[in-house]
Amino acid sequence: DTGVSQDPRHKITKRGQNVTFRCDPISEHNRLYWYRQTLGQGPEFLTYFQNEAQLEKSRLLSDRFSAERPKGSFSTLEIQRTEQGDSAMYLCASSLRQVGVGLGYTFGSGTRLTVV
Amino acid sequence: RKEVEQDPGPFNVPEGATVAFNCTYSNSASQSFFWYRQDCRKEPKLLMSVYSSGNEDGRFTAQLNRASQYISLLIRDSKLSDSATYLCVVTLSGSARQLTFGSGTQLTVLP
Numbered sequence: 001d002t003g004v005s006q007d008p009r010h011k012i013t014k015r016g017q018n019v020t021f022r023c024d025p026i027s028e029h030n031r032l033y034w035y036r037q038t039l040g041q042g043p044e045f046l047t048y049f050q051n052e053a054q055l056e057k058s059r060l061l062s063d064r065f066s067a068e069r070p071k072g073s074f075s076t077l078e079i080q081r082t083e084q085g086d087s088a089m090y091l092c093a094s095s096l097r098q099v100g101v102g103l104g105y106t107f108g109s110g111t112r113l114t115v116v
Numbered sequence: 117r118k119e120v121e122q123d124p125g126p127f128n129v130p131e132g133a134t135v136a137f138n139c140t141y142s143n144s145a146s147q148s149f150f151w152y153r154q155d156c157r158k159e160p161k162l163l164m165s166v167y168s169s170g171n172e173d174g175r176f177t178a179q180l181n182r183a184s185q186y187i188s189l190l191i192r193d194s195k196l197s198d199s200a201t202y203l204c205v206v207t208l209s210g211s212a213r214q215l216t217f218g219s220g221t222q223l224t225v226l227p
Contacts, residue, residue: 033214042120042203042217043160056213091159105215107159 004108006092012114013082020078021111025094029106032075034067035091036060037110043091049075082115089113117142120218122204128224133194137221139187139204149180151189152203154220160203163189194225 005024013019025032030051035043046065048056051072061067064082069075079086089110096104122139129135141149149166164171166178166187177190187204204218 031213035215041219042205043215045214045216048213058214105162107161109159 004092004094004106006090006108006111008111009109010112010114012116015082015084015115017082018078018080019082019113020076021090021092021113023075023077023092023094023108025074025092026106027073029094029096030072031095032069033093033095033105034075034077035093035107037089037091038087046077079113082113084115087113087115118219119143119208119216120204120206122202122218123221124219126222126224128226129194130226131194131196133225134190134192135194135223136191137189137202137204137223139189139218141185141187141204141206141216143206143208144182144185146185146206146208148207149178149187150205150215151176151178151187152205152217154201154203156200160217163202191223194223196225196227199223199225 007022011019032049034046036046037043045058046061047067049069052069064080067077089112091107091110093105093107120141127135151163152160153163154160164173164178166180168180170179175192179188201220201222203220205215
């Protein structure tokens with residue numbers, strides 16, 4: 001599969017627990033993005049990596065959220081002390097640096113988080 | 117006020133109909149504009165970029181009016197397979213690497 005892969009597809013967790021999601025981008029893509037989408041809304045930007053460097057972070061990314069891309073390949077998004085408001089679809093996307101922003105974006109299928 | 121606002125929808129149209137979606141954006145320094153399509157419980161996918169001169173891709177026509185900060189998408193001869201949510205997307209000055217999405221407009225094409 002040459003697309004963006006996200007794992008797990010679904011996660012149900014109890015409030016207060018920590019969760020971690022993984023994203024494997026398209027192998028030659030050096031840009032990686034995390035977005036969050038709640039029901040009835042469009043995706044909202046969370047953070048962006050170029051290679052291993054985290055270059056942009058949204059205000060939405062509270063101190064309970066942390067993202068890493070340690071070797072410039074896969075990325076993880078961790079949410080600590082989950083709250084019910086964290087329930088959403090977490091989407092990962094990747095693109096090539098040489099491609100204009102917005103073009104060549106490939107989104108993964110997302111991880112759907114439900115906090116109970 | 118949201119940075120990108122779209123018609124709330126839903127739009128239910130018969131096959132073969134022409135349907136138009138509108139979108140406005142609040143930041144006059146926005147740089148790039150797109151329409152994405154998202155099928156139910158799937159990831160968003162780029163439908164087309166939007167240029168000031170207007171652009172067409174088969175049955176789809178996109179228009180941008182920078183003065184009015186307005187974007188439109190016209191779908192002619194609607195097909196059942198066009199049923200999806202259409203997301204208006206812009207990039208903002210100063211955050212050129214992130215996409216700002218509207219809430220989407222849901223389209224259902226009826227047989």
